[in-house]
Amino acid sequence: MSNQFDYSWIYTALFWLLFIFLLNEINMLRVTLEIEKYLGSIRTIYYTALSKAVQSIKDLVKKYNINVEDRVVEGRVNSIVNSVLINPTDLDPHGIVSKLKHIITVADERLSREIRHILTTVPDDVLENVKSVLSAVRELNYQYKLLDHYYRLGKRFKAIWLLWQLQALMPFYYEQIKAIESAVDAFVNGYPIGDSVGPLVAYKLSLSCEGRSDPIEIAKNTVLIETKYRGRRVLIVKAKGPGSTTGFLDDAMRVIFERYSPISLVITVDAALKLESERSGTVVDAVGVAIGGIGVEKFNIEEIGAKYKVPLYAVLIKMSVSEALSVMTKDVAKAADEAVERVKRIILEHTKEGDTIVVVGVGNTVGVAQ
Amino acid sequence: MNFIMQFESLGILVLFLVLLLLLLYYTVFSPRRVLKRMNRLSALRMEVTCLKCGYREVRGVEKGVYVGMVIGKCSRCGGDLVVHSIYAEKISPSERRYIT
Numbered sequence: 001m002s003n004q005f006d007y008s009w010i011y012t013a014l015f016w017l018l019f020i021f022l023l024n025e026i027n028m029l030r031v032t033l034e035i036e037k038y039l040g041s042i043r044t045i046y047y048t049a050l051s052k053a054v055q056s057i058k059d060l061v062k063k064y065n066i067n068v069e070d071r072v073v074e075g076r077v078n079s080i081v082n083s084v085l086i087n088p089t090d091l092d093p094h095g096i097v098s099k100l101k102h103i104i105t106v107a108d109e110r111l112s113r114e115i116r117h118i119l120t121t122v123p124d125d126v127l128e129n130v131k132s133v134l135s136a137v138r139e140l141n142y143q144y145k146l147l148d149h150y151y152r153l154g155k156r157f158k159a160i161w162l163l164w165q166l167q168a169l170m171p172f173y174y175e176q177i178k179a180i181e182s183a184v185d186a187f188v189n190g191y192p193i194g195d196s197v198g199p200l201v202a203y204k205l206s207l208s209c210e211g212r213s214d215p216i217e218i219a220k221n222t223v224l225i226e227t228k229y230r231g232r233r234v235l236i237v238k239a240k241g242p243g244s245t246t247g248f249l250d251d252a253m254r255v256i257f258e259r260y261s262p263i264s265l266v267i268t269v270d271a272a273l274k275l276e277s278e279r280s281g282t283v284v285d286a287v288g289v290a291i292g293g294i295g296v297e298k299f300n301i302e303e304i305g306a307k308y309k310v311p312l313y314a315v316l317i318k319m320s321v322s323e324a325l326s327v328m329t330k331d332v333a334k335a336a337d338e339a340v341e342r343v344k345r346i347i348l349e350h351t352k353e354g355d356t357i358v359v360v361g362v363g364n365t366v367g368v369a370q
Numbered sequence: 371m372n373f374i375m376q377f378e379s380l381g382i383l384v385l386f387l388v389l390l391l392l393l394l395y396y397t398v399f400s401p402r403r404v405l406k407r408m409n410r411l412s413a414l415r416m417e418v419t420c421l422k423c424g425y426r427e428v429r430g431v432e433k434g435v436y437v438g439m440v441i442g443k444c445s446r447c448g449g450d451l452v453v454h455s456i457y458a459e460k461i462s463p464s465e466r467r468y469i470t
Contacts, residue, residue, distance in 0.1 A: 189433065190434070190436060191414065191431070191436075191456055192436075192437060192455075192456050192457075200437060200455065203437060203438055204454075207421075241436065241437075241438070242436035242437070242438070242439075326458070327414060327456075327457070327458040328455070328456065328457045328458065329457055329458055329459070330415075330457045330458070330459050332457070333417075333455040333456075333457035336455065367436045367437055367456060368436065368437040368438065369436055369437060369438030369439065370438065
């Protein structure tokens, strides 16, 4: 019998103890490295977008011979990009929609005034494009800072669960951020984005109907075109292009219902998010009001529809988030023609001669005139 | 055979191969790279149409154009040539089967 002590079990135990603790550290390192890579890319995207925005304003200053120094432009852009919108309190939700609309309207007017302070003589449509560029850069700034905040928190407290959640969500945030980056390019150049498909359908529909009237500005940045189609009066509403604006469609609808009642049918045409299995540019019928965003306009149009007991139909054009914010893709542009035919079919099948129909082209009308 | 003989055992070779595969997986198939591939765009195009005779033509996009802009006269009938649509031809990451 040997009296030599067997140390092998101690080495095994030590190995497993170290392995358990090191595994956690290795995991932490792997996760933080991946998040850092994403954050690095997002930081680059943000700074590139910021410099593009500043440069586009400086170009406009030169083009329109405006006497503003570069540092004033940079300071103003910096202040706009870091500004925030404070939502109204929802402790008592009653009447929150009107409060939200008021805040959005004030924010929009203030942004216009801030930019007008530098770009004193640029046309309104160019001003709207600059507003959209700065809004996109502001969104990029906010998203970058938010993601970076959670990353720093997770790293400081070694909160692996927080970092895992961030790592899991990063591809989705990154896709959105890439889409906003593409939107900046589209707004700087004034090209239509995927979300412009609603106004594009409205424009194409107005061309394909008879007796097209001149567009009238029925609400702020929102136009109405009156046309005829197979004995029906078709009122086409869209944001005022080709500048980047979504208009005030609910205000326009309120005026239309006061002036043109009785209305037999309201059709909203908008871009809708597709599921992964769906093809981009698929045209889908819907019932209800198709308007995205924070829901103020949707709420108000639904209220009008319910008050006047008017059927609310919708035509949706499916696309991904990145397609909605990037320059319009070929699939989506082709779908606009199909959507025009779909709107016409709905009008023929659900109304009779002599009826008045309202067609609303919902979305950002950048690069689409009327 | 000589190459394998350089390693102390087959186990080390397997370990290296596994590490190499892991490295390849994290560099090539990371979600970030997949997203990068998804965001590739090709050229911008615009479709112009004549409001009078319906003639259509696809061209490269010029700076400052927008849908509805009159950009000249039709070579066939002299009617107004209007920008009908502006779009980017996107390269899809793969020709997947879609449910429509």
